[in-house]
Amino acid sequence: MEPDPVGAPDGDAALALHDITRRFPGVLANDRVSLVFRRGEIHALLGENGAGKSTLIGIVSGMVRPDSGSIEVAGAPVRITSPSAALRLGIGTVYQHVLLVPSLTVLENLMLGGSWSRTLDRAATSERFTELAELLSFRVSPDAPVGRLSLGEQQQVEIMRALWHGELVLFLDEPTSMLTPQGVDDLGVVMRRLRDHGVAIVFITHKLKEASDLADRISVLRQGRVVGEVSPGELRTMSPDAIIERVVAMMFGHGGKAEDLRATLVGDAAEPQARQNAVAGMEPLLVLRGGRTAGQRGECALDGADLEVRPGEIMGIAGVDGNGQKHLAEVLAGQRMLTTGSISLAGREIGHLGVAGRRRLGVRYITDDRLGEGTAPRHSLAINLVIKEIGSPHFWKGGITLWRRIHDHARNLIRTYGIVAPSERASLAGLSGGNIQKVLLAREWTGDARLLVVSKPTYGLDLQNTRRARDWIKSIGGNRDAAIVVISNELEELIDVSHRIAVMERGRIAGIVKNRRGARTAIGRLMAGVGDA
Amino acid sequence: MDGLLSEAFIASLFFGAVTAGVPLLLAGLGEQVSEKAGVLNIGLEGMMLAGAFAGFATAYATESFLAGFCAGILAGMAVSLIMAVLCVVLGMNQIVVGIAITLGAEGITALLHHVLYSRSYPRLSRVETWTIPGLADIPYVGQAFFDRNVLIYLAFALTFFMIWVFRRTQAGLNLQAAGDAPAALDAAGVSVTVTRFASVLVTGCLGGLGGAYMATVGGGLFLPFMTGGAGFIAIVLAMLARGNPLWILFGAFLFGASLALTTALQVVGVNIPTDVIQMLPFAMVIVVLLLFARHSYLPPALGLPYQRGAR
Numbered sequence: 014m015e016p017d018p019v020g021a022p023d024g025d026a027a028l029a030l031h032d033i034t035r036r037f038p039g040v041l042a043n044d045r046v047s048l049v050f051r052r053g054e055i056h057a058l059l060g061e062n063g064a065g066k067s068t069l070i071g072i073v074s075g076m077v078r079p080d081s082g083s084i085e086v087a088g089a090p091v092r093i094t095s096p097s098a099a100l101r102l103g104i105g106t107v108y109q110h111v112l113l114v115p116s117l118t119v120l121e122n123l124m125l126g127g128s129w130s131r132t133l134d135r136a137a138t139s140e141r142f143t144e145l146a147e148l149l150s151f152r153v154s155p156d157a158p159v160g161r162l163s164l165g166e167q168q169q170v171e172i173m174r175a176l177w178h179g180e181l182v183l184f185l186d187e188p189t190s191m192l193t194p195q196g197v198d199d200l201g202v203v204m205r206r207l208r209d210h211g212v213a214i215v216f217i218t219h220k221l222k223e224a225s226d227l228a229d230r231i232s233v234l235r236q237g238r239v240v241g242e243v244s245p246g247e248l249r250t251m252s253p254d255a256i257i258e259r260v261v262a263m264m265f266g267h268g269g270k271a272e273d274l275r276a277t278l279v280g281d282a283a284e285p286q287a288r289q290n291a292v293a294g295m296e297p298l299l300v301l302r303g304g305r306t307a308g309q310r311g312e313c314a315l316d317g318a319d320l321e322v323r324p325g326e327i328m329g330i331a332g333v334d335g336n337g338q339k340h341l342a343e344v345l346a347g348q349r350m351l352t353t354g355s356i357s358l359a360g361r362e363i364g365h366l367g368v369a370g371r372r373r374l375g376v377r378y379i380t381d382d383r384l385g386e387g388t389a390p391r392h393s394l395a396i397n398l399v400i401k402e403i404g405s406p407h408f409w410k411g412g413i414t415l416w417r418r419i420h421d422h423a424r425n426l427i428r429t430y431g432i433v434a435p436s437e438r439a440s441l442a443g444l445s446g447g448n449i450q451k452v453l454l455a456r457e458w459t460g461d462a463r464l465l466v467v468s469k470p471t472y473g474l475d476l477q478n479t480r481r482a483r484d485w486i487k488s489i490g491g492n493r494d495a496a497i498v499v500i501s502n503e504l505e506e507l508i509d510v511s512h513r514i515a516v517m518e519r520g521r522i523a524g525i526v527k528n529r530r531g532a533r534t535a536i537g538r539l540m541a542g543v544g545d546a
Numbered sequence: 547m548d549g550l551l552s553e554a555f556i557a558s559l560f561f562g563a564v565t566a567g568v569p570l571l572l573a574g575l576g577e578q579v580s581e582k583a584g585v586l587n588i589g590l591e592g593m594m595l596a597g598a599f600a601g602f603a604t605a606y607a608t609e610s611f612l613a614g615f616c617a618g619i620l621a622g623m624a625v626s627l628i629m630a631v632l633c634v635v636l637g638m639n640q641i642v643v644g645i646a647i648t649l650g651a652e653g654i655t656a657l658l659h660h661v662l663y664s665r666s667y668p669r670l671s672r673v674e675t676w677t678i679p680g681l682a683d684i685p686y687v688g689q690a691f692f693d694r695n696v697l698i699y700l701a702f703a704l705t706f707f708m709i710w711v712f713r714r715t716q717a718g719l720n721l722q723a724a725g726d727a728p729a730a731l732d733a734a735g736v737s738v739t740v741t742r743f744a745s746v747l748v749t750g751c752l753g754g755l756g757g758a759y760m761a762t763v764g765g766g767l768f769l770p771f772m773t774g775g776a777g778f779i780a781i782v783l784a785m786l787a788r789g790n791p792l793w794i795l796f797g798a799f800l801f802g803a804s805l806a807l808t809t810a811l812q813v814v815g816v817n818i819p820t821d822v823i824q825m826l827p828f829a830m831v832i833v834v835l836l837l838f839a840r841h842s843y844l845p846p847a848l849g850l851p852y853q854r855g856a857r
Binding site for chain 1: 714715716717719720722723726727729730731732733734735736737854
């Protein structure tokens with residue numbers, strides 16, 4: 014479908030892409046993509062994982078070269094051959110993952126990229142810094158080392174760097190994924206301010222709600238193609254529901270299946286279905302008291318975390334990334350020891366036990382680092398399914414591997430969990446992200462589990478698998494023998510699956526909220542460090 | 547044992563410390579540049595040996611120390627070029643390539659030495675020194691620091707030049723970014739490949755110069771395998787220095803002093819088996835590691851090849 018430019022005339026076009034195609038081995042990442050980004054407009058690019066958003070960002074920022082197609086900047090044809098070429102053309106990009114040097118100060122990070130032979134010109138840099146800080150009303154100290162700034166502040170520095178050489182086009186790649194709800198609002202204010210200043214803002218997201226709240230124009234990508242557009246005129250006149258209906262149809266095609274995914278995509282739909290648990294008043298199964306850990310540079314350690322989870326309960330752990338969630342997961346799993354504090358399971362102290370000891374007591378951990386600490390990707394699916402019980406008498410006898418039993422076991426689990434794989438002998442690395450997640454679920458959720466810790470259960474999964482993983486978590490909740498802890502930085506996800514939600518802030522549990530109407534607001538306040546539970 | 551406090555003993559200790567420390571200082575400063583940029587240059591020992599051989603052979607043939615230094619620099623850079631192409635451009639494993647370079651340089655220099663000089667070990671004439679009037683007469687340290695070859699003064703000056711480069715220049719900033727967050731440097735529009743390539747060449751240049759110093763000013767002769775682990779000690783120094791050239795200066799003379807202790811002890815006639823004394827520098831490495839390694843800071847991207855887009 015050709016996008017048909019409505020609204021601002023093309024004279025305002027800051028950046029135009031014509032028929033951009035880029036192929037990677039086996040994938041057509043961008044297929045004849047044509048888009049026009051206009052000055053003074055916030056343009057949202059929506060699409061699922063694999064829709065071609067990252068490749069498009071790569072092309073306009075000079076990281077990736079297109080196979081064919083042409084690019085115009087302010088009406089003149091250009092070739093963007095390198096990141097520095099993109100910056101010189103006034104095209105700035107803020108990447109999804111922070112791309113700053115943590116050991117350098119804010120000002121030094123902004124000076125990166127100057128000519129080799131120069132000594133540092135701090136005066137000129139300070140001047141431009143002040144100018145941009147005023148335009149954006151940022152209050153970051155220029156001499157603070159970047160590693161000490163919050164993620165929101167680091168993003169502000171990235172925005173300044175993207176605008177450093179000129180304010181023509183600003184690309185923001187999933188800019189809200191690391192921010193608190195308050196941080197998202199602040200970012201919205203900055204985006205509008207820049208738009209009014211005449212900058213073309215392109216904002217890439219997979220969250221429909223954000224796109225419809227913030228954007229003047231929405232384009233939808235699917236499988237590398239532009240499949241539709243909602244123009245500014247339509248955005249002004251259509252009701253929010255109608256916009257969502259329309260975009261969901263573009264993203265998934267028409268049909269009943271889209272309806273199932275709608276709730277996953279549009280966060281708000283989750284709230285009315287908020288979950289209550291009938292186990293209130295039961296003795297807690299898991300008790301963590303005054304948990305402290307020692308952290309390395311740049312890590313957030315636990316600093317007196319208290320948590321109680323009752324049997325059958327799904328406890329969500331919310332918080333902006335880097336507030337101690339990783340340490341909490343590792344402490345519960347036994348991969349990291351507490352320096353002080355205690356942790357008990359069903360009344361028994363387990364703080365001194367390592368991973369193996371806790372596993373025997375029923376502690377299970379599904380990591381978000383699925384290919385790193387979660388699995389041995391180059392080994393077979395079957396081995397990965399028994400990798401946490403190597404040497405167990407069921408699969409090993411006198412040091413001899415009983416391959417037939419291992420393979421039978423794997424075939425069983427593949428059937429039960431609907432894992433799509435060529436065979437149980439296939440190497441794990443060849444599986445898709447959703448199937449690798451299923452392997453972990455199948456391995457960890459065995460009959461004798463008493464505590465299941467799940468970290469970012471849907472991180473990196475596409476929408477279908479996200480839905481499936483969340484449904485699975487909900488389905489195992491209420492099991493009276495086990496407590497479930499779900500750690501996630503997607504608030505919508507926790508509201509969807511949890512009974513109660515605890516908010517982590519700087520290594521502590523800042524408060525615990527029952528998951529019912531209004532929970533979102535209370536959690537937002539706790540995440541920003543201003544609320545009380 | 548009261549000879550241990552005599553002027554002769556202390557003066558010869560200082561003198562030896564400077565003689566043995568300067569190649570460590572040069573090579574360590576070079577290694578620091580590439581480590582800052584994220585390349586662990588294990589081939590340093592090989593670069594020093596290549597520099598030592600080329601430096602000696604040239605100085606012997608031309609009877610000019612300056613020509614020897616230049617040849618040492620060129621030889622070191624030629625060897626580091628291999629490292630840069632294989633590790634920085636092609637992204638091969640830095641440790642494997644570094645070990646290969648060191649072993650290869652050991653073999654080739656020994657072979658060339660045999661081809662050129664058969665089994666003889668010719669010596670260079672006396673070293674020309676620049677005496678700094680006044681300062682050279684200070685007891686204990688005058689001879690050691692102020693009556694030396696010009697290269698020694700240059701090595702000291704280089705330490706402070708590097709501090710200036712790291713703190714005040716764009717190049718210093720780019721180097722640090724290439725080792726700490728290469729993707730950030732790339733996104734800022736500076737080629738990580740070029741930055742690291744240049745840093746490896748600088749290492750080769752300084753390592754080669756350090757080697758040339760050993761075979762000319764230091765010993766005045768070339769022996770196969772004469773660097774004897776100095777390159778590895780320089781790598782340790784660079785790793786412990788936390789990016790600060792002053793620590794390399796300090797460390798180089800600490801190790802230089804322990805190397806020089808052998809000769810100094812002989813001057814005063816203390817009789818300890820030389821095997822024990824020769825262990826000193828390496829025992830020192832272990833002690834220093836025990837004391838300081840816990841606090842060492844290595845660039846997060848050290849040893850990892852960088853490829854754009856492979857984030």
